Amino acid sequence: MTEPLVYLVEDSEMLSLLYMDYLQSESYSIKSFRLGKEGLEALKAQPPQVLLLDLELPDMDGMDLLRYVCEQGLPTSVVVITAHGSVDIAVEAMRNNAFDFLTKPFDGKRLCTTVRNAAKHQELALLVETYRSNFDLNGFGGFIGSSLAMQSVYRTLESAASSKATVFITGESGTGKEVCAETLHSISPRKDKPLVVLNCAAIPRDLIESEIFGHVKGAFTGAQFDREGAAARANGGTLFLDEICEMELDLQAKLLRFIQTGTFQKVGGSKLETVDVRFVCATNRDPFEEVKAGRFREDLYYRLHVIPVALPPLRERGEDVIAIARNFLLQFAKEENKHFSDFSPESAQLMLNYEWPGNVRQLQNVVRNIVVLHDGEKVLPAMFPPPLNSIKVQPVEETQPVLQSSSISKTDDTALDIASIKPMWLVEKETIENAIAACDGNIPQAAGYLELSPSTIYRKRLAWQSQGK
Numbered sequence: 001m002t003e004p005l006v007y008l009v010e011d012s013e014m015l016s017l018l019y020m021d022y023l024q025s026e027s028y029s030i031k032s033f034r035l036g037k038e039g040l041e042a043l044k045a046q047p048p049q050v051l052l053l054d055l056e057l058p059d060m061d062g063m064d065l066l067r068y069v070c071e072q073g074l075p076t077s078v079v080v081i082t083a084h085g086s087v088d089i090a091v092e093a094m095r096n097n098a099f100d101f102l103t104k105p106f107d108g109k110r111l112c113t114t115v116r117n118a119a120k121h122q123e124l125a126l127l128v129e130t131y132r133s134n135f136d137l138n139g140f141g142g143f144i145g146s147s148l149a150m151q152s153v154y155r156t157l158e159s160a161a162s163s164k165a166t167v168f169i170t171g172e173s174g175t176g177k178e179v180c181a182e183t184l185h186s187i188s189p190r191k192d193k194p195l196v197v198l199n200c201a202a203i204p205r206d207l208i209e210s211e212i213f214g215h216v217k218g219a220f221t222g223a224q225f226d227r228e229g230a231a232a233r234a235n236g237g238t239l240f241l242d243e244i245c246e247m248e249l250d251l252q253a254k255l256l257r258f259i260q261t262g263t264f265q266k267v268g269g270s271k272l273e274t275v276d277v278r279f280v281c282a283t284n285r286d287p288f289e290e291v292k293a294g295r296f297r298e299d300l301y302y303r304l305h306v307i308p309v310a311l312p313p314l315r316e317r318g319e320d321v322i323a324i325a326r327n328f329l330l331q332f333a334k335e336e337n338k339h340f341s342d343f344s345p346e347s348a349q350l351m352l353n354y355e356w357p358g359n360v361r362q363l364q365n366v367v368r369n370i371v372v373l374h375d376g377e378k379v380l381p382a383m384f385p386p387p388l389n390s391i392k393v394q395p396v397e398e399t400q401p402v403l404q405s406s407s408i409s410k411t412d413d414t415a416l417d418i419a420s421i422k423p424m425w426l427v428e429k430e431t432i433e434n435a436i437a438a439c440d441g442n443i444p445q446a447a448g449y450l451e452l453s454p455s456t457i458y459r460k461r462l463a464w465q466s467q468g469k
Contacts, residue, residue: 002029003027003028003029004027004028004029004048004049004050004119004122004123005028005029005031005046005048005049005050006023006028006029006030006031006048006049006050006051006052006115006119007030007031007032007033007039007042007043007048007050007051007052008020008030008031008032008033008052009032009033009034009035009036009038009039009051009052009053009054009057009062009065010032010033010034010052010054010081011034011035011054011056011057011058012054013034015054015104016032016034019052019111020032021108022108022111022112023111023112023115025112026112026115026116028050028115028119031048034058035057035058035059035060036057036059036060036061036062036064036065037059037060039051039053039065040060040065040068043065043068043069043074043076047069047074047075047076047458048076049075049076049077049118049119049122049123050076050077050078050079050099050115050118050119050122051065051069051076051077051078051079052079052081052115053065053066053078053079053080053081054081054082055080055081055082055089056082056083056084062080062082063092063093063096066078066080066093066096066097066098067096069096069097070096070097071444072443072444073443073444073447073456073457073458074458075122075125075126075458075459075462076122077099077118077119077121077122078096078097078098078099079098079099079100079101079102079114079115079118080093080098080100080101080102081102081104082101082102082103082104083103083104089101099117099118099121100114100117100118102114124148125148125459126459126462126463140154140157140183141157141179141182141183141184141186141187142176142179142182142183142186143176143179143180143183144320144323144324144327145317145320145323145324146320146323147312147316147317147318147319147320149312149316149317150312150317150320153180153309153310153311153312156307156309157180157183157184157187157309158187160184160307160309161184161187161188161189162188162189163307164278165306165307166259166278166279166280166281166303166304166305166306166307167181167184167279167280167281167306167307167308167309168280168281168282168287168304168305168306168307168308168309169181169280169281169282169283169308169309169310169311170282170283170284170285170286170287170308170309170310170311171282171284171310171311171312171313172284172311172313172359173284173358173359173361174314174358174359174360174361174362175311175312175313175314175359175360176311176359176360177242177282177284177311178197178240178242178282180282180309180311181195181197181238181240181242181280181282182195184238184280185237185238185240185278185280188238188278190236190237190238190278193234193235193236193237193238194233194234194235194236194237194238195234195237195238195240196230196233196234196237196238196239196240197240197242198211198212198230198239198240198241198242199242199243200241200242200243200244200246200247201242201243201246202243205248208247208248208251209251209254209267210223210227210229210267211229211230212229212230212231212251212255212258212264213229213231213254213258213264213265213266213267214226214227214228214229214231214232214266214267215227215229215266215267215268215269216266216267216268216269218268219266219267219268219269220267220268223267223268226266227266229266231258231264231273231275231277232273232275234275234277235275235276235277236275236276236277237277237278238277238278238279238280239277239278239279239280240280240281240282241255241279241280241281241282242281242282243282243283243284244281244282244283244287244304245283245285245287245290245295245296249295249297252296252297252300253297253300255300256297256299256300256303259279259300259303259304260303262274262275262276262277263275279304281304287301287305288301313356313359314356314359314360314363315355315356318352319352321351321352321356321363322343322348322351322352324360324363325343325351325363325367326342326343328363328364328367328368329341329342329343329367329370329371329379332367332368332371332372333371336371336372338371338374338375339375339376339377340370340371340375340376340377340378340379341377341378342377342378342379343378343379344378344379344380344381346380346381346393346394347378347379347380347381347383347384349393349394350381350384350388350391350393351363351388353391353393354388354391366384366385366388369385370383370384370385381393425464428460429460429464431450432446432450432457432460432461435449435450436457443457443458
């Protein structure tokens with residue numbers, strides 16, 4: 001893998017040498033510049049992964065360089081350096097998407113950690129764009145959404161799918177823990193075998209052992225015949241134990257033994273049965289806090305907590321909320337025979353502004369409420385139920401940038417033959433490169449016509465370049 005490219009724009013030769021000395025133990029390709037204009041020309045020629053930027057330059061305001069990186073959507077993490085740290089400067093830097101803010105003097109350890117984190121941030125962004133080029137991340141399994149937080153979840157699930165290792169899912173209520181378990185099972189080699197779901201909070205405490213392991217006739221009052229439990233039904237497949245932290249301590253000991261040996265006994269039985277089961281569990285609590293409180297066995301925690309998957313709340317998933325809501329809208333409109341096809345811009349903004357304490361489950365209920373009680377082509381803010389209908393949003397103008405026909409020609413509407421079919425990444429690349437050429441190399445302008453952010457185009461080009469495409 002090539003060394004991350006780091007630009008240092010600092011007018012003081014002594015400080016420039018000092019910073020480079022701090023960073024020499026790291027694997028970076030570092031270029032230093034004394035003047036802001038030199039740094040600007042270098043940025044135009046080749047954006048680096050990290051830009052160390054002193055704000056007080058002799059020929060220009062360093063903040064102008066930061067604004068340029070922000071406005072152009074360059075795939076660069078900017079670390080602002082200044083001798084006069086103030087709240088106002090920090091706020092302005094962060095508004096222009098600065099990655100971090102260092103006030104002089106600072107030690108080498110602080111600088112190395114900051115640059116390392118900034119480079120890692122860009123590496124992750126490039127990996128995400130590469131992943132986007134090869135997979136459809138508008139959704140994954142039963143999930144909808146392509147936010148960075150969810151793409152991390154998708155990668156973990158894809159990596160863990162082929163293993164038998166236990167997966168421990170955590171997240172607030174309504175974030176999709178059961179969907180996560182279903183997705184993991186559906187992409188695993190066990191997908192043709194059963195997925196058995198058991199909600200430990202929904203089963204009476206005196207029956208949960210029987211639900212997991214089964215029972216024999218006469219084991220307890222009402223046991224009139226032998227019954228197979230979830231463990232046996234999940235043989236060869238996946239056993240999903242939802243709300244695992246609700247389980248009693250004595251049953252936790254039996255579960256631990258089952259996980260360790262793969263064997264169990266039915267309630268009231270003496271025969272030892274062996275099964276091949278992949279365990280997935282979930283909770284909306286902090287499992288380690290439950291361990292410290294004595295409500296969850298520490299040895300069971302470490303046995304289960306092999307591959308942790310933390311599902312982000314909806315409020316941290318950005319525009320995923322719009323994609324999920326639109327999916328619910330079309331589904332419910334079809335069920336209710338209504339005419340809704342989308343949300344108005346104001347409605348979309350309203351949903352982005354709301355915190356969604358009930359997460360996806362709450363969003364689903366809100367959209368169903370709208371569809372049942374209203375009708376129309378687009379959902380308007382007044383259609384939302386309380387408390388969302390009290391949220392004020394500014395009117396949003398809908399803009400649809402359109403390329404002139406002279407810039408990009410329209411192809412004839414003719415049938416495709418097999419020889420003319422191209423890979424999707426190549427179609428995407430040709431479309432983007434043609435748009436850039438039509439805009440005389442102006443990437444932000446091309447991005448506007450393509451309804452993409454400039455940073456997306458930069459990262460896609462870097463991804464293609466890294467793959468030799």
